[in-house]
Amino acid sequence: MKQSITLGKITKFMGLGFLSSLKDLFTGKLEKEDYVNFLRKVVVPLASVLLFIGLWHMGSQSLYNIEAEFKIEKALNDQGPAAAEAMRECIASGDVSCKPNTLPSPTQVWDSYKSLLRDHNIISADKAAFIEKTAALNEKRIAEGKDAITYTGRPSFVDQIFRSLKTVFAGFLLALVIAVPLGIFIGLSPTLKSSFNWFIQIFKPVSPVVWYLLVFMIVKTLLIDSNEDSSFTISFISVGLCSMWATLVNTAMGVSSVDKDYINVAKVLKLGNFQKIFKVVLPSSLPLIFTGLKITLSVAWMVLIAIELLAQSPGLGLFVWEEFQNGANDSNAKIIVAMFVIGIIGFLLDRLMLTIQNWVSFDKTDAI
Amino acid sequence: MAYLELNNIYKTYGQDEHATEVLSNINLSIEEGEFVAIVGFTGSGKTTLVNLINGLLEPTSGEVLFKGEPVQGTSHERGVIFQNYSLLPWLTVGQNVFMAVKEAFPKKSKKELNAIVAEYVEMVSLTPAINKRPKELSGGMRQRVAVARALAMKPEMIIMDEPLGALDALTRGNLQDEILNIWGKEKRTALLITNDVDEGIYMADRIIPLRPGPNATLGPEFKIDIERPRDKTEMNDNANFKQTRNAIIEYLMDIGNERKSESSEEFILPDLSPKDFVNQFK
Structure with missing residues (x-):
């Protein structure tokens, strides 16, 4: 019971x-x-x-x-x-x-979904076989100080989903690391607020495509000596920069609008600045910060697809683009499958954040 | 020299033509160990007065002297119980009290601090709820936490800003007794702000009415010569109580009437009468 x-x-x-x-x-x-x-x-x-x-x-x-x-x-x-x-x-x-090339019917989409799963099973079996086959050889190569041989086959649809999740979480973490501390500083200091305000107002509405191009210009030069594929770096940084604004604005607002009663308590108890920020200001603005983070995560997931597509970074966005370019008879159905997968994952991410938000929130009206 | 002294206090909010003078010419002196109540209408500037004394606000002119020294900012020597409890909702009862105790006695070890917390939570009989958060408590319990938090800092003077205003009559009575009990035990100076004349008479040595703002100022004081411990039921039959109570209420009523007659603005109502439904159908 x-x-x-x-x-x-x-x-x-x-x-x-x-x-x-x-x-x-x-x-x-x-x-x-x-x-x-x-x-x-x-x-x-x-x-x-x-x-x-x-x-x-x-x-x-x-x-x-x-x-x-x-x-x-x-x-x-x-x-x-x-x-x-x-x-x-x-x-x-x-x-x-x-065959007429148009919007696929639900059954075609369902068949494509099954075929994508089949494809995934074949590829993972292939991958497992490859790893098994090269295990002994790799050990020897590592012992000799050479790089191990890695599987370079085509990624399956499921692999693409995980790549996308990895990119979105990397971008989200970047947004969190930049926006929350910056938001706290802006919220605490009216001087910083007025000096950053124009910056926030101008950059907030910039489209993901432009962010991508900006990040591309910078990262390309920074990684000019590196032979590695920079598409992942570029895409996660763009996702982070594009989605961090909601958190930044919400954090600043939460920190600057702490209930006057709590501030009075802090004053009467004579809390030091550090104590005041960590014991009073931050806890009371956590609900707003988390509202910001929730918006950030959903924006990140939404812009991810466009940015992956531009950056040619493996993931769902690239999958959709490649299927569109491919133009095979089941390409349209696969794009619709990807659409549903993107939607469902977005929904689950939102629920995840909502759960965390409920966890850290308190009902203000209950306390007074 | 009085323990707490307010000399010619004026407090104005806003500037120039937008200025509102909330308090004017406030003079008050409280002796050590005394329990003083200030009674006033809502919106008469009581909270402003409290914040001036506890150091959250500064007077526009005049001075607040605490033990002969001008008040500058808040101090652990003056504990405050706020009107709306002001507990931090993300902390438990114990943590709320602990935070205050830790600030008041930074040199004590964690064990000693916890002992103080336990002592004061016990004093307001909330030990079973020590690990609960404010939202799980009733209004009366929350206010008891606020009382414990203020007292645990062992302030020399305790300032209460309508601490029981939001509670029902029964809880109110119990908490009044609890506060009096603690006050009697530790003999601290106390200042109670209230809008309830009976509460003031029951608890205080002296009652001073606050004439309503703007330009609020203190009225003549009323001494309460009823022996402690006071009993609520007996007090109702006490001639002294009745007399004091009537005097104070009369004084406050007069102020109210004065205020009414002061407002000279006349509202001309349109000459309307309800439609005659009965004759309509004849």
């Missing part, structure tokens, strides 16, 4: 309250209220998902038809009725060579 209470609490805490109503369904303790809740939190969202897929299916079907009609029309005008008939048959047979 106790365990189920904590489970309910945890799911609610993480903003996944619907899970607890699912749990009630399975444990069978249902009252009228629970049915209403169940209907609202499980059945209605599920229905809306089904509706979405249905609309998507119909939409892609009609787009397919438009594209097909156009192809047949074109064949008729250019080459005559015989070619048009051939084209019609070709499209009906589902042959790759004349």
Whole structure:
């Protein structure tokens, strides 16, 4: 019993309250209220998902038809009725060579998803075999002081996801390390605030693409002697610089707007400056700082795709771009798969930050 | 020489044409070991007066002398209990008190400090809640934490700014007794700001009404000659109590009436009457 209470609490805490109503369904303790809740939190969202897929299916079907009609029309005008008939048959047979290229249907996307997973399994098996094969040789090479041979094959879709996560977290950490201390200083000192304000106001709205180009100019020169691929460095720095503004502004605001009561307490207790900052100012601005960090993480994930694409840094962004350039018959479906993966990961990252935020926050109105 | 002295205090907020004089010509002297209450309407400048005494604010003119020395900034010698508790919500009861004790006695070891914390938390009977955060406590418990925090610093004078204003009558009564108890035990000088005349009479040796602001100033003082320990129920029948209470309330009422007659502005209301629904249908 106790365990189920904590489970309910945890799911609610993480903003996944619907899970607890699912749990009630399975444990069978249902009252009228629970049915209403169940209907609202499980059945209605599920229905809306089904509706979405249905609309998507119909939409892609009609787009397919438009594209097909156009192809047949074109064949008729250019080459005559015989070619048009051939084209019609070709499209009906589902042959790759004349397949209309448009929005893929849900089933195609699902198939692509499965094929991407299959591809991942093949590649990881390949990788494992390669590592096994070269293990003995590598040991020998390391003993001789040479570099080990590494696997240089194509990364799978899952590998790309992890590369993207790595980039986003590196960028997020960079934003955290720059924006939080800077925000604290700006919030504490009105002089610093007025001297940095123009800077923040001007750079905040700059687009990710421009940030990328700026970072590229600088990093390229700094790493001029290095032979290593700098695309990862460039992309994570751009992500960090692009997304840090929310944290910077929120931290500065939180620090400069600490409740006057707390400041009075600090004064009456005669806390030193250091103590005042760490015991009073920072804890009371933590909720705002975390709101900033939450926005930063979601912005980082959003701009990551564009920046990876520009920087040619391996990851989901590059995956999407390569599939688009590739133009294979299932490329469009793969792009949609990537879109959903990006969306779902973004949602999970947001929930992660929300959980941490709930953890560190306190309800101010409760305390006074 | 009085223990705490306020000489010709004026306090103005804002400047030039926006200036509002909140306090004017405040003179007050409190002897050591005395319990003085200042009673006033809400918004009459009570909190400003308190902040002048504890050092959070500086007077525009005049001087505040504590033990003969002008007050400059806050001091551990004057403990403050705030109107809205002002506990730090991210710290537990024990941590809130510990923070104050640590600042007051920087030379003591952690063990000694913890002993002081435990002693004062026990004094306000909150030992079972020592590891709870303020939001898990009721209003009365929070105010007791604030009392413990102020007293644990062992201040020579304790300044209370409407400490019980937000509490219900029962909790209020209990806490009044607790504060009196502690005051009686350690015989510190105390200044209580309140809007409750009964509370002032029950707790203080002297009551001074604050004439409402702007330009708030202190009225004539009323001595309370009721022996301690005082009993609430008995006090209600005490002739001395009744007399003092009536005198103070009369004084405050007069001020209120004076204020009303002072406002000469007349509001002309439109000549309207409700529609006659009954005749309408005839």
